Amino acid sequence: MPLRDAIRNASVGLTAPDPDATAFPGQGLFALLRSLERELWLLAAAAMVLDAVLTVYGQHLGIHEANPVVRHALASFGAIGLYVLKVLAMGIALLGRAVLPGRVGFAVPLGLLLPTAYAVVVNSYVLYLTLA
Numbered sequence: 185m186p187l188r189d190a191i192r193n194a195s196v197g198l199t200a201p202d203p204d205a206t207a208f209p210g211q212g213l214f215a216l217l218r219s220l221e222r223e224l225w226l227l228a229a230a231a232m233v234l235d236a237v238l239t240v241y242g243q244h245l246g247i248h249e250a251n252p253v254v255r256h257a258l259a260s261f262g263a264i265g266l267y268v269l270k271v272l273a274m275g276i277a278l279l280g281r282a283v284l285p286g287r288v289g290f291a292v293p294l295g296l297l298l299p300t301a302y303a304v305v306v307n308s309y310v311l312y313l314t315l316a
Contacts, residue, residue: 231303
């Protein structure tokens with residue numbers, strides 16, 4: 185029996201879950217994140233700007249950039265290279281958001297915000313240790 189027939193036979197009688205049902209844990213968290221999508225985008229953009237500023241400042245202090253892509257962009261094009269990378273990352277995120285369904289769209293700015301916020305914390309700590 186071909187695979188297609190096996191899948192069709194196995195799925196007889198199954199129905200898709202109701203996307204509006206509140207039957208799974210975390211439903212309230214997802215609803216909250218959906219309602220805060222605009223704020224997540226703003227926080228992600230602010231974190232990216234702060235990360236870029238801290239990175240450029242750290243470079244002026246002689247701190248070594250750990251990310252090889254950013255290190256190459258800084259070595260080749262200076263701060264402009266870093267800013268271009270940040271704009272590209274935001275553009276790719278916006279394109280990703282355009283193709284995702286509305287109910288999970290919050291995942292894109294959240295996915296951009298979390299690692300960028302982590303980079304801001306690490307950069308801030310390294311600068312603190314350098315300046316202390």
